[in-house]
Amino acid sequence: MRAGIISIGTELLLGEVVDTNASYLASQLPLVGLDLQTVTVVSDRIQSLAEAFEQAWQRFDIVLATGGLGPTQDDLTREAIAQLLGEQMTVSPELERDLRAMFAAMGWTMSPTNLKQATLVPSAHAIPNPRGTAPGWWVEKNGKLIVAMPGPPAEMQRMWEVEVMPRLRARVPGDVVLLRTLKCFGLGEAEVGEKAGPVFAMGNPTLGVYAKPDGIHLRLIARASDQEKATGLIAEAESKLRSTLTDRIWGTGSDTLETMVGQLLSAKHLTLATMESCTGGLLASMITDVPGSSAYFKGGFVAYTNEMKASLGVDDRLIDKHGAVSREAAQAMAQAARRQLGADIGLAVTGVAGPDPLEGKPPGLVYIGLADSKGARSVEGRYPPRRVDVKRRAAVHALFVLREKLLSLPG
Amino acid sequence: MRAGIISIGTELLLGEVVDTNASYLASQLPLVGLDLQTVTVVSDRIQSLAEAFEQAWQRFDIVLATGGLGPTQDDLTREAIAQLLGEQMTVSPELERDLRAMFAAMGWTMSPTNLKQATLVPSAHAIPNPRGTAPGWWVEKNGKLIVAMPGPPAEMQRMWEVEVMPRLRARVPGDVVLLRTLKCFGLGEAEVGEKAGPVFAMGNPTLGVYAKPDGIHLRLIARASDQEKATGLIAEAESKLRSTLTDRIWGTGSDTLETMVGQLLSAKHLTLATMESCTGGLLASMITDVPGSSAYFKGGFVAYTNEMKASLGVDDRLIDKHGAVSREAAQAMAQAARRQLGADIGLAVTGVAGPDPLEGKPPGLVYIGLADSKGARSVEGRYPPRRVDVKRRAAVHALFVLREKLLSLPG
Numbered sequence: 149m150r151a152g153i154i155s156i157g158t159e160l161l162l163g164e165v166v167d168t169n170a171s172y173l174a175s176q177l178p179l180v181g182l183d184l185q186t187v188t189v190v191s192d193r194i195q196s197l198a199e200a201f202e203q204a205w206q207r208f209d210i211v212l213a214t215g216g217l218g219p220t221q222d223d224l225t226r227e228a229i230a231q232l233l234g235e236q237m238t239v240s241p242e243l244e245r246d247l248r249a250m251f252a253a254m255g256w257t258m259s260p261t262n263l264k265q266a267t268l269v270p271s272a273h274a275i276p277n278p279r280g281t282a283p284g285w286w287v288e289k290n291g292k293l294i295v296a297m298p299g300p301p302a303e304m305q306r307m308w309e310v311e312v313m314p315r316l317r318a319r320v321p322g323d324v325v326l327l328r329t330l331k332c333f334g335l336g337e338a339e340v341g342e343k344a345g346p347v348f349a350m351g352n353p354t355l356g357v358y359a360k361p362d363g364i365h366l367r368l369i370a371r372a373s374d375q376e377k378a379t380g381l382i383a384e385a386e387s388k389l390r391s392t393l394t395d396r397i398w399g400t401g402s403d404t405l406e407t408m409v410g411q412l413l414s415a416k417h418l419t420l421a422t423m424e425s426c427t428g429g430l431l432a433s434m435i436t437d438v439p440g441s442s443a444y445f446k447g448g449f450v451a452y453t454n455e456m457k458a459s460l461g462v463d464d465r466l467i468d469k470h471g472a473v474s475r476e477a478a479q480a481m482a483q484a485a486r487r488q489l490g491a492d493i494g495l496a497v498t499g500v501a502g503p504d505p506l507e508g509k510p511p512g513l514v515y516i517g518l519a520d521s522k523g524a525r526s527v528e529g530r531y532p533p534r535r536v537d538v539k540r541r542a543a544v545h546a547l548f549v550l551r552e553k554l555l556s557l558p559g
Numbered sequence: 560m561r562a563g564i565i566s567i568g569t570e571l572l573l574g575e576v577v578d579t580n581a582s583y584l585a586s587q588l589p590l591v592g593l594d595l596q597t598v599t600v601v602s603d604r605i606q607s608l609a610e611a612f613e614q615a616w617q618r619f620d621i622v623l624a625t626g627g628l629g630p631t632q633d634d635l636t637r638e639a640i641a642q643l644l645g646e647q648m649t650v651s652p653e654l655e656r657d658l659r660a661m662f663a664a665m666g667w668t669m670s671p672t673n674l675k676q677a678t679l680v681p682s683a684h685a686i687p688n689p690r691g692t693a694p695g696w697w698v699e700k701n702g703k704l705i706v707a708m709p710g711p712p713a714e715m716q717r718m719w720e721v722e723v724m725p726r727l728r729a730r731v732p733g734d735v736v737l738l739r740t741l742k743c744f745g746l747g748e749a750e751v752g753e754k755a756g757p758v759f760a761m762g763n764p765t766l767g768v769y770a771k772p773d774g775i776h777l778r779l780i781a782r783a784s785d786q787e788k789a790t791g792l793i794a795e796a797e798s799k800l801r802s803t804l805t806d807r808i809w810g811t812g813s814d815t816l817e818t819m820v821g822q823l824l825s826a827k828h829l830t831l832a833t834m835e836s837c838t839g840g841l842l843a844s845m846i847t848d849v850p851g852s853s854a855y856f857k858g859g860f861v862a863y864t865n866e867m868k869a870s871l872g873v874d875d876r877l878i879d880k881h882g883a884v885s886r887e888a889a890q891a892m893a894q895a896a897r898r899q900l901g902a903d904i905g906l907a908v909t910g911v912a913g914p915d916p917l918e919g920k921p922p923g924l925v926y927i928g929l930a931d932s933k934g935a936r937s938v939e940g941r942y943p944p945r946r947v948d949v950k951r952r953a954a955v956h957a958l959f960v961l962r963e964k965l966l967s968l969p970g
Contacts, residue, residue, distance in 0.1 A: 159769050159778065161585045161595060167578055170600065174572045184572060187600040189581065192767075220752030220768045221759045255941060259749035279943060281749075300770065302945055338670035338692075341631030348632045356603070357631045358570050359711065367570065422861070428847025429840035432861040436839025437947055439914050447867040450833070450843040450859035452852075456900060489867060503850050530666060532690060534713055536848055 149320050151182040152208040154200050156215035156225055157299060158191040168301050169214040176308060178325035178369070180316045182210060192216055197228035201294070205232060209292060210316070215299035217282035219262045225296050226267060226285065233289055235269035243267075243274055243283060250281060275311045279303040284311070326370045326378040328353075330389055331403060332396040333363035333548045340364045343392040347385045355385070361537075362405060362544045363398070398551060405547035406434045406441075412554040413444040413493075420550075421491035422448035423460065423481040425472065426499040426514060431543040446489040451481065460484045471507040473498050478517030479524035486519055493553070494519040497546050502533045511535070514542040516549050560731050562593040563619040565611050567626035567636055568710060569602040579712050580625040587719060589736035589780070591727045593621060603627055608639035612705070616643060620703060621727070626710035628693035630673045636707050637678060637696065644700055646680035654678075654685055654694060661692060686722045690714040695722070737781045737789040739764075741800055742814060743807040744774035744959045751775045754803040758796045766796070772948075773816060773955045774809070809962060816958035817845045817852075823965035824855040824904075831961075832902035833859035834871065834892040836883065837910040837925060842954040857900040862892065871895045882918040884909050889928030890935035897930055904964070905930040908957050913944045922946075925953040927960050 155170045170187045177184045185208060190200040197216070204211040216225030230237050243266035251258040265282045268274060275284030275295075280303040287294040295312055297304045332340060337359045341348075344366060347355045353370035368385050372378035390397060399408055413420055424431050432448035435441055451457045454472055458464040461484040462477065470476040478498050486494030495518055502511025511533035517526045527549050531541040566581045581598045588595045596619060601611040608627070615622040627636030641648050654677035662669040676693045679685060686695030686706075691714040698705040706723055708715045743751060748770045752759075755777060758766045764781035779796050783789035801808060810819055824831055835842050843859035846852055862868045865883055869875040872895040873888065881887040889909050897905030906929055913922025922944035928937045938960050942952040 158765070158767050160582050161598070167582055171571050171578055174600075187572070187598075189585075189598040218752075218768075218770075219749035221756075222767055254943070256747060257750065259747070259753050261753060262749045279945070302948065336667060336670070338630035338673045339668065341629075342670050342672060345632075354569070356569050356633050357629075359629075424840075427844070428852075428856075429835075429843030429859055429861065430847075432840030433838070433844050433950070436841075436861070436863065436912070437950070439946055441839075442863055445839075445863050447863040448840055448861035450840065450847070450861070452847065452856050452858040453900075456858040459899075488870075489864075501847070532665070534690070535850055537713065539844070539848070 149182055149209040150185050150207070151177055151210040151212060152185050152204040153187045154204055154211060154213040155187065155189045156192055156197060156213060158193070158222070160189050160215070161191050169297075169299065169304050172301065172305060173212055173214070173308065175327070176313060178327065180313060181320040181323065181325070182316070192222050192224055194224050194227060194231075197224055198231050201228050201232045205292060205294070211292075211294045213294065213296045214304050217265065217284070217296065217298045219259065219265055219281065223264070226264070226269075229272070229285065229287060229294060229296060230269045233269060233271055233287070235271060237267045237269055239263060239266050240268045240274065247281060275307055277303050277307055279306050286312075286315075323371050323373060324375050324378045326375075326382050328368045328370075328382045328386060329401055330366045330368075330386065330393075330397050331360075331363055331399045332366070332393050333398055333544070334396050335364060335393070337364055340366065340393065344389060347388050350385055353381050353385050361540050363548075398548060405544060405551060406438050409435070409547050409551050409554065410438045410441055410444065412551065416554060416557055416559040418492040418554070418557075419444050419446050419490075420493050420495060421446045421485040421489035423451050423457075423485035423494065423496045424448065425451055425457075425481075425497065426501040427497045427539050427543045427546070428452065428501070430539050431495070431497055431546055434543055434547065446491040449485060449488070457481065457484070460488055471509070473500055473507055473509045473513065473515065475515050475517075475526040475528070478515035478526045479519060480517070482517035482519035483524050492520060493550070494524075495546055495550050497542050499529070499538070499542055501538045502535045512538050514538065514545070516542070516546045518549055518553055520553075560593055560620040561596050561618070562588055562621040562623060563596050563615040564598045565615055565622060565624040566598065566600045567603055567608060567624060569604070569633070571600050571626070572602050580708075580710065580715050583712065583716060584623055584625070584719065586738070587724060589738065591724060592731040592734065592736070593727070603633050603635055605635050605639060605642075608635055609642050612639050612643045616703060616705070622703075622705045624705065624707045625715050628676065628695070628707065628709045630670065630676055630692065634675070637675070637680075640683070640696065640698060640705060640707060641680045644680060644682055644698070646682060648678040648680055650674060650677050651679045651685065658692060686718055688714050688718055690717050697723075697726075734782050734784060735786050735789045737786075737793050739779045739793045739797060740812055741777045741779075741797065741804075741808050742771075742774055742810045743777070743804050744809055744955070745807050746775060746804070748775055751777065751804065755800060758799050761796055764792050764796050772951045774959075809959060816955060816962060817849050820846070820958050820962050820965065821849045821852055821855060823962065827965060827968055827970040829903040829965070829968075830855050830857050831904050831906060832857045832896040832900035834862050834868075834896035834905065834907040835859065836862055836868075836892075836908065837912040838908045838950050838954045838957070839863065839912070841950050842906070842908055842957055845954055845958065857902040860896060860899070868892060868895070871899055882920070884911055884918055884920045884924065884926065886926050886928075886937040886939070889926035889937045890930060891928070893928035893930035894935050903931060904961070905935075906957055906961050908953050910940070910949065910953055912946045912949045914946060923949050925949065925956070927953070927957045929960055929964055931964075
C-alpha cells in the first residue's frame with residue numbers, strides 16, 4: 149500500500165525545529181509493509197496544510213501526519229483535516245476530562261486554548277498520548293486512512309509504537325522487509341565501504357554506509373516473500389561484513405556503547421568511576437543516560453583544572469613533566485578516579501577540545517586512560533577539531549576502549 | 560526567486576539519519592530572498608535522484624541539494640547531476656592534491672574510492688570544505704543553478720555560511736525578510752501562546768510558538784520592502800511580547816543558557832563549581848560546551864552515590880533525614896561543590912531521572928541548589944518523566960536559576 153508523510157510546521161521550513169519525525173516514520177513504514185512515496189514538508193498556514201492533505205488523500209492509501217496538534221493558534225492540523233472531510237470539530241467530554249486530569253496531576257495550569265486538544269470530528273477517533281497534552285487522530289473515511297500524530301518526537305514515537313504500528317501491521321498486506329544495522333568504530337567511512345564491497349554487490353539486501361557520532365553504521369535492508377527468506381539474506385550479508393570488519397563491529401540495531409558497557413559491567417559485577425577534563429562531563433552523562441546505571445557507576449569527576457586533578461591524587465609533578473594532555477596524565481587520572489571512589493575500573497579522558505591549542509597541543513588530540521587493580525594503559529585519539537564533536541567523539545572512543553577491556557576480562 | 564531543496568540519502572527515508580540540513584537551509588533561504596517551494600526527501604538510488612533533480616531543475620531557479628557526496632558506492636549525487644547535464648565526470652588534479660594533503664595532515668589512510676570526491680563536470684566548480692573530504696559542487700548552466708553540499712551538518716553549515724550564502728545574497732533580488740527568536744523559560748506552551756495573543760493578531764510579523772528543550776521559543780518573521788520597515792515591525796512585536804512575558808524571556812537568536820551564564824560569570828569575575836546526581840554530568844557538559852569555559856568553571860562532581868556526596872562534605876545525617884532528593888540535599892551539595900573547589904558559586908542538581916521512583920519520590924522531581932558565600936537556596940522542578948528529558952530539563956532549569964542569580968548580583 150502507498151503511503152505519504154506530511155511533516156507540519158512552519159518551524160520545519162524555518163530551521164527552528166529539526167524534522168526527526170519524518171525520518172523516524174520512514175524507517176518504520178517498510179516494517180509494516182507500507183511503501184513510502186514522498187515526504188512533504190509544509191508550513192502551518194491553513195492553505196498549505198489543506199493542499200497537502202488534499203493531494204496526499206488523492207494519491208495515497210494512508211497519510212501519516214505529524215505536528216500541528218498543539219494548543220496555540222498556529223496549530224491547525226485538526227482544522228485542515230476537518231476541512232478536507234467537510235466535518236465539524238467538537239469538544240469530546242471524555243478527552244476534556246482526561247486533559248484536565250493530566251494538568252492537575254502535573255500541577256500545571258490549564259489554559260482555555262488547551263481545550264482545542266480535546267476536539268474530534270465524526271470520522272476521527274482519539275489516539276492516546278500519555279506523554280503530552282495532544283491526543284492523535286485516527287481518521288477513516290471512504291477506505292482511506294489519515295493518522296495525525298503530535299510533533300514532539302517522544303510523544304509521536306510512543307504513539308507510533310504502542311498505538312499506530314500494531315493497528316497498521318494488522319491491516320497492511322505485502323512483502324516482508326527486514327532492516328539490520330551494524331555499528332563499527334575505528335575505521336573511516338571509505339575504508340568501511342571498501343571492506344563492504346562484496347555486500348554492495350549482493351543488491352538484496354541493499355547496503356548503506358553512514359558516518360555517525362558513534363562510528364560508522366552499516367544498514368542492510370532485505371526484501372523477500374517471507375520472513376525466513378528475508379532473514380537468510382540478512383544473515384548472509386552480515387556474515388560477510390563480520391568476516392572483513394571483525395572486532396570493529398561493536399553493536400547492532402538500537403545498541404548504544406553506553407548500554408553495552410553497562411550490560412558488561414553488570415554481568416561481570418564491576419563498578420566504574422570517571423575523571424574527565426576535555427569531555428567536561430559528557431562521558432559521565434552518556435553513562436548515566438542508561439536506566440539503572442547507578443548499580444555500577446560510582447560517580448565521576450569533571451577535573452577541569454590541574455588543581456582539581458592534583459587534589460584528587462593526580463601527581464602534579466607528572467603534569468608538570470608531561471602536561472595535562474598526555475598519556476601519563478590520562479593513566480594517572482584513571483587510577484585516581486577508581487581510588488577516590490573505590491571502583492573496580494577507572495576511565496579518564498584528557499585532551500584539547502578547542503578551539504585553541506593547549507600546552508602546544510592541537511585541538512582534537514585526546515588521551516583516554518583506563519585503570520584497574522592490575523595497572524593502567526592509555527590510547528590516543530585524534531579527531532577533526534570542532535569543540536562539541538571532539539567532546540562527543542572522545543566520549544564515544546572512551547566507551548569503546550572500556551568495552552574492549554571489559555570483553556577481555558573473565559566472568 | 561523560486562528554490563527547492565533536495566535532501567538525499569536512503570538513510571533519510573529509513574530513519575538512520577535525521578534530516579537537519581533541510582530545515583537549516585530552509586531557515587536560511589528567506590534571508591537571501593529565496594522563496595522555498597518544497598523540500599523533497601529522496602533515496603540514493605540513481606533513478607530517484609535523477610528524477611528529483613530533473614523535476615527541480617524544471618520547476619525552480621535554484622536547487623539546493625545535500626548529501627550523497629561521500630566516497631562510497633551509494634553516494635551518487637555527482638553522478639545524478641552529471642547525468643542531468645549530459646556531462647562527463649573527471650578527476651580534478653587540484654582537488655586530488657588537496658584531498659591527499661588533508662588525509663596526510665590527519666594521519667589517515669586514503670582509500671582509492673576517496674578519489675571520487677575529487678571529480679568535477681565542466682559546468683561545476685568545487686566549493687571548499689575544510690571540515691571534511693567532500694567538496695561541494697556549484698553548477699551553473701542555462702541560467703539555472705544547482706548547489707550540491709555534503710550531508711554531514713557541520714560540513715554543510717560551514718559551506719553554506721562561508722561559501723554559498725554570500726554568493727547567493729549577491730545575486731538574488733527581493734523583499735527583506737527578518738527573523739527574530741525570543742526564548743523563554745518557566746511557562747507552558749499554551750500559556751505563552753495566550754500571552755502572545757496580540758502579536759498573533761499582527762499578522763506581520765508572523766509568530767510561531769515552539770516547545771524546545773531549553774524552554775519555549777517565539778519566532779517572529781517580518782517581511783517588508785526595506786530593512787528599516789522590517790526592523791520596525793520586529794521591534795513592535797518584540798516590545799509587545801516583552802511586556803507580557805517580562806523576565807521569562809532569557810535570550811534571543813542563537814543564545815544558549817550556557818553561553819549567557821558564561822558571559823555573566825566572566826563579566827562579574829566569578830567562578831563556578833557543580834555537583835550533580837540525576838543529571839549525571841550533563842550540566843557540567845553543557846557548561847563546558849562553551850569555548851573558554853575553563854576561565855570560570857572550576858570543575859564538577861557527578862556524585863551518583865550517597866557515599867560520594869558524603870565524602871565531598873554533604874552531611875549524611877541530612878540525607879538520612881530528608882533524603883538525597885530534597886531541598887536540603889541540593890543546598891548542601893551546592894555548598895560542598897563550591898567549598899571543595901574554592902569556587903564563588905556552587906550549583907547542584909539532585910532528583911529522580913527515572914524510570915523508577917527513588918526514596919518514594921516520582922521520576923521527574925528535581926531540586927536545584929545554589930550557594931554562594933552568603934548562603935544557599937533551592938528550587939523545585941517537576942518535568943514529564945522520561946529519563947533523558949528529565950536530565951536535559953533539569954540541567955537547563957539549573958542554568959536558568961543560575962542566570963537569575965547572576966543577574967541579581969552587582970558588578
